[in-house]
Amino acid sequence: MKNNIIILGGGQAAIYAAREVRKNDTDSNIKILSEENLLPYERPPLSKDFLLNKKNEDDLYFHSSDVLKNENIDFENVLINKVDFENKKLFTKNDDVYSYNSLLISTGSENKKLSLDNNLNDDIYYLRNLEEAKTIKEKILNKNKITIIGGGFIGLEIASSLSQLQKKVTVIEIDNQLMGRIIPKQIADLVQKSHIEHGNDIILNKQIDKINKKNDIYEILLNDNSIIETDFIIAGIGSTPSVKLFENTNLKLDNGIATNQYCETSIKDVYAAGDVSNFYHPLYKRNIRLESYQHAQNHGICAGKNIAGVKTEYSSIPWMWSDQFNLNLQLTGICDDYDEIVERGNDINNGVIYFFLKNKIIKGACGLGIVGKVGRDIRITSKLCEKNTIVDKQILLDETQKLNKLIQK
Amino acid sequence: MSEENWIEVGSTDSIEEEDLIRFDHQDKTFCVYRLTDGFYATDGMCTHEAVHLEDGLVMDDEIECPMHQGIFNIKSGEALSPPACEDLKTYPVKVDNDKIFIKID
Numbered sequence: 001m002k003n004n005i006i007i008l009g010g011g012q013a014a015i016y017a018a019r020e021v022r023k024n025d026t027d028s029n030i031k032i033l034s035e036e037n038l039l040p041y042e043r044p045p046l047s048k049d050f051l052l053n054k055k056n057e058d059d060l061y062f063h064s065s066d067v068l069k070n071e072n073i074d075f076e077n078v079l080i081n082k083v084d085f086e087n088k089k090l091f092t093k094n095d096d097v098y099s100y101n102s103l104l105i106s107t108g109s110e111n112k113k114l115s116l117d118n119n120l121n122d123d124i125y126y127l128r129n130l131e132e133a134k135t136i137k138e139k140i141l142n143k144n145k146i147t148i149i150g151g152g153f154i155g156l157e158i159a160s161s162l163s164q165l166q167k168k169v170t171v172i173e174i175d176n177q178l179m180g181r182i183i184p185k186q187i188a189d190l191v192q193k194s195h196i197e198h199g200n201d202i203i204l205n206k207q208i209d210k211i212n213k214k215n216d217i218y219e220i221l222l223n224d225n226s227i228i229e230t231d232f233i234i235a236g237i238g239s240t241p242s243v244k245l246f247e248n249t250n251l252k253l254d255n256g257i258a259t260n261q262y263c264e265t266s267i268k269d270v271y272a273a274g275d276v277s278n279f280y281h282p283l284y285k286r287n288i289r290l291e292s293y294q295h296a297q298n299h300g301i302c303a304g305k306n307i308a309g310v311k312t313e314y315s316s317i318p319w320m321w322s323d324q325f326n327l328n329l330q331l332t333g334i335c336d337d338y339d340e341i342v343e344r345g346n347d348i349n350n351g352v353i354y355f356f357l358k359n360k361i362i363k364g365a366c367g368l369g370i371v372g373k374v375g376r377d378i379r380i381t382s383k384l385c386e387k388n389t390i391v392d393k394q395i396l397l398d399e400t401q402k403l404n405k406l407i408q409k
Numbered sequence: 410m411s412e413e414n415w416i417e418v419g420s421t422d423s424i425e426e427e428d429l430i431r432f433d434h435q436d437k438t439f440c441v442y443r444l445t446d447g448f449y450a451t452d453g454m455c456t457h458e459a460v461h462l463e464d465g466l467v468m469d470d471e472i473e474c475p476m477h478q479g480i481f482n483i484k485s486g487e488a489l490s491p492p493a494c495e496d497l498k499t500y501p502v503k504v505d506n507d508k509i510f511i512k513i514d
Contacts, residue, residue: 042492049458062491294478297491321477328476372464375475379466404427404466 003028005307006090006098008080009106009242010034012042012293013274013300015062017104020304022071028308030073033090033098037077038130039065044293046133047157048323052164057130085249085267102269102307105257106300107242109275109291114149114235120211123218124149125234127158140232144168147220147230149208151178153322154236156191160324163198170201170228172208172220179322181238184335184354186343187368194325194348203228239291241276254278256289261313263303273303282315283386284334292320317382328371330378333364333385342396344377345369350399353377360390377403418509421448429472431463434513439500441509442467442483448502449483450511456481456488456495472497 005021005028007014014032021030032040041060049055068075080098082091090098111126125136136158140146146162148155151173159169173180178188192202207223211233220228241256252258252266256278263271263279272279274296278289290299298316305312319332327348338356345352351369355362365381367374380403384391387408395401418432424443431453432439438453440462453461455474464475471489473480479493486497501512 044492293492319478323476372460372475375473375478376464376466379473379475379478 003101004099005030005102005104006100007032007104007106008090009108009274009276010036010038010040010075010077011106011108011274012040012062012296013106013108013303014104015040016297016300017106017273017304017307018068018073019063019071020301021308022073024305024308024310028101031098032073032075033078033080034075035077035079036129036131039063039068039075041130042293043128046130047127047154048161050130050133051137051158051161060130080245083245083249085251085270088269100269103271104263104303104307105246105265105270105272105276106274106303107245107276109239110242111235112238112240114208114237116211118211120213120218123211123213123233125232127154127234127236128239136234140165140167143231145170145230146232146234147172147218147228148234148236150236150238151175151202151204152181152236152238153179155234156195156324157322158234158236159195159200160198163195163200164325168199170203170230171195172203172206172222172228174205174207176205178202178204182331182335183329184341184356184366186354187329187352187366190348190352190368191324191327191329194327198325239275241278241289243276254287258287261315262306262311263299263314264306271303271307273299279314282313283317283388288318290318290320292318294319315386317385319378319382323371326370327368328374329366329368330374331364331366332378332382333362335364335366338363340393342393344396345399349373351377353381355381355391355393355396357391357393360393361388362391362396380404380407383407414514415503415510415512418450418511421504421507421509424448424509427467427469429463429465429467431461432511437513439511439513440472441502441511442472444470444483448504448509450500450502451481451483451486452498455479455493456497457493462497 040062045055080090081093145168147170151171162169177185210221212219218230257272259272259277259279261280275291278287302314322329335356338358340357342355351373353367356364362384429440429442442449457479460476466473480490481497486499
């Protein structure tokens, strides 16, 4: 009998894992079980080019159904509601059974929701999947004043897109800076300046006490007693790993599914990849959980190799980007554990980068510039981080010196 | 140059090894590369989103887009790593008297 490989979750990690398994294993059955009735698609454009009508649904799919068919990868739209790890079976609520020899969990992450004490929960919109993006796109057509709760990547990207659609946008952030969870304040302040220059209102350091609805207008009451009137509310306040299905099982959970550097979980033949996995990173010698495009792709590929028996360690340097207006923000490595910051450049037209060093070793960098201007140096930084490189900070400081000279081959 | 469509880009020493320059001609834009074994040319814009590859990183035979890290083989134009999936157009290059020429069709 053929080996059954089941991939639970139908996002980016899933499709890359499936194709990587097939590359290394021409024989096994591979089946992706997805809650969404859509082939795996790219999410980054949802908050940007999709809202701006520069990309449509067909532009988002990673691959056509022909590619999956040619590689003999099954895709099924089904909701699994019980897992029996001991007997290696998954069940739907109708007790349809899927048996596996190896299981990859790539269920991703889900939006944290605002909890409001009145019945307005359905009036708050979120953007994570294509359906939600379509809904927002349609609903905002006849709205003018739009408030975004949460000044993280998703909130700010939506704010940038809606501003370009001539909407009057207000962003409310609880922290004293934008993108505070991971982006250094110096860069966050430059992003904030750009939003303000484009006409967006940015409100920091404020909590929402209450939201009232009067006719079709919402009144958002802040903790300084100020009131924001708005026609439409979108929240982007973070996400949590999608692990509900596993809460009463033996699978070890710890901010997601605890996974080693080979994408293996605490249960034999069960793997996890992408947003849902809190994986051991051999370079940082601790577990980290990442929610990014590059990670979903590369972690999926690594899981695919390991499932197919090609033992492969995952030690990819974190990298992520955000596009807002004509700016491209990039971050690589670890930017919150350092003893020295080195600044390169002071004009976003040419790119501004902050490098984070510890014991003279480069640990990470975060940069902002008009499109294209920081990518090369951020990429070089990733390569330097891979090898825990001690760098000459005079070279980092000096914009006239090219950083590719620092890469040791 | 007697043949048509060979356009002079500049002198060979205008590009460092494992690096590139941008070259604009009429309404088109290109990247011209110097690799260890010679000179190559591709379209200037990434096939994924409208960003010029002039600010990208050249490593071995590959150019990496500075915006989203799509990677292309410089010699064949092949898209090697997502988000890039459409290949990059390449152009013939020749060197004559220390000058680089590309053939634009």
